[in-house]
Amino acid sequence: MVRFDDLQLFVRTAALGSFSRAAREVDLLPGQVAAAIARLERELDLRLFVRTTRSLRLTAEGAQYLPYAQEGLAALREGQARVQGEAAELAGTLQVAAPSDLGRNVLLPWLTAFRRAHPRLQLHLQLSDQVADVFRDPVDIAFRLGRFDNASYVALPLLAGNRRVLVASGAYLQAHPVPDSLDALKDHACLLYQLGGRTHDRWSFEQDGRRSVVPVRGALLCDDADVVRRWAVAGEGIAYKSWLDVGDDVRAGRLEVLLDGQGESLPLNLVCPHRKQFSPAVRQLHGFLGERLTPLLQGLPTAR
Numbered sequence: 001m002v003r004f005d006d007l008q009l010f011v012r013t014a015a016l017g018s019f020s021r022a023a024r025e026v027d028l029l030p031g032q033v034a035a036a037i038a039r040l041e042r043e044l045d046l047r048l049f050v051r052t053t054r055s056l057r058l059t060a061e062g063a064q065y066l067p068y069a070q071e072g073l074a075a076l077r078e079g080q081a082r083v084q085g086e087a088a089e090l091a092g093t094l095q096v097a098a099p100s101d102l103g104r105n106v107l108l109p110w111l112t113a114f115r116r117a118h119p120r121l122q123l124h125l126q127l128s129d130q131v132a133d134v135f136r137d138p139v140d141i142a143f144r145l146g147r148f149d150n151a152s153y154v155a156l157p158l159l160a161g162n163r164r165v166l167v168a169s170g171a172y173l174q175a176h177p178v179p180d181s182l183d184a185l186k187d188h189a190c191l192l193y194q195l196g197g198r199t200h201d202r203w204s205f206e207q208d209g210r211r212s213v214v215p216v217r218g219a220l221l222c223d224d225a226d227v228v229r230r231w232a233v234a235g236e237g238i239a240y241k242s243w244l245d246v247g248d249d250v251r252a253g254r255l256e257v258l259l260d261g262q263g264e265s266l267p268l269n270l271v272c273p274h275r276k277q278f279s280p281a282v283r284q285l286h287g288f289l290g291e292r293l294t295p296l297l298q299g300l301p302t303a304r
Contacts, residue, residue, distance in 0.1 A: 189237035261301025
């Protein structure tokens with residue numbers, strides 16, 4: 001009989017391409033994962049992986065079997081959730097990925113409070129500016145800013161009205177002319193963000209239903225989005241940031257919004273690969289955060 005745990009280890013090993021990485025996720029030894037895969041292969045009478053000293057890859061039969069294993073695990077989880085019902089006490093592990101600055105500065109206290117309200121729930125939080133791959137990374141749900149074209153994602157909207165805005169500190173604006181148009185940005189020190197080796201030095205705006213792209217430049221560049229915000233507060237230049245990241249600074253007077261809040265839409269969603277992964281924990285987290293996020297739009301200028 002196929003064991004549930006063996007099936008889970010097969011799916012994670014296929015995603016990660018390594019017995020060792022799969023073992024680290026569940027606090028096992030690589031040999032224990034290899035033994036589980038071997039046991040599954042005996043039950044199925046199939047060779048699932050081709051093993052060499054340097055690589056591990058699915059066989060043709062393994063690749064063919066993988067989607068059935070994924071669907072089977074999803075069906076079992078959904079069945080458990082339906083039997084238990086929404087009122088059941090949340091338990092198990094919820095793996096969440098979020099952008100580092102949003103996660104650290106906005107979501108962290110709420111995620112902590114949600115976990116505290118459900119003592120049997122373990123929360124694994126991954127903070128990174130790298131966009132989480134919900135198909136391969138060990139996450140159940142990810143916070144995603146912006147629109148995405150991949151139709152295979154399933155999204156739970158959290159804050160549709162969020163958008164990017166241009167901000168600078170009063171100290172910077174006292175030393176430099178206030179920009180009166182997007183074209184004027186070329187004469188300013190713009191604070192640049194880098195992700196995956198790519199510098200975001202072409203800022204996109206939505207004006208009267210049209211999209212325009214403005215090339216910018218500056219002497220300060222960082223791959224940590226929160227550092228860009230800190231530089232703006234310190235008076236080092238103009239930043240183009242999500243309102244969720246800078247709203248508190250604007251309300252406190254540390255930053256000022258420029259050009260009447262011109263910017264591009266940047267909705268916040270919870271995303272996962274399949275609707276069947278919307279467990280009771282995910283659905284309750286969505287409702288919990290939705291109530292708390294909406295007030296954060298206070299002070300955001302009306303889009304032009």
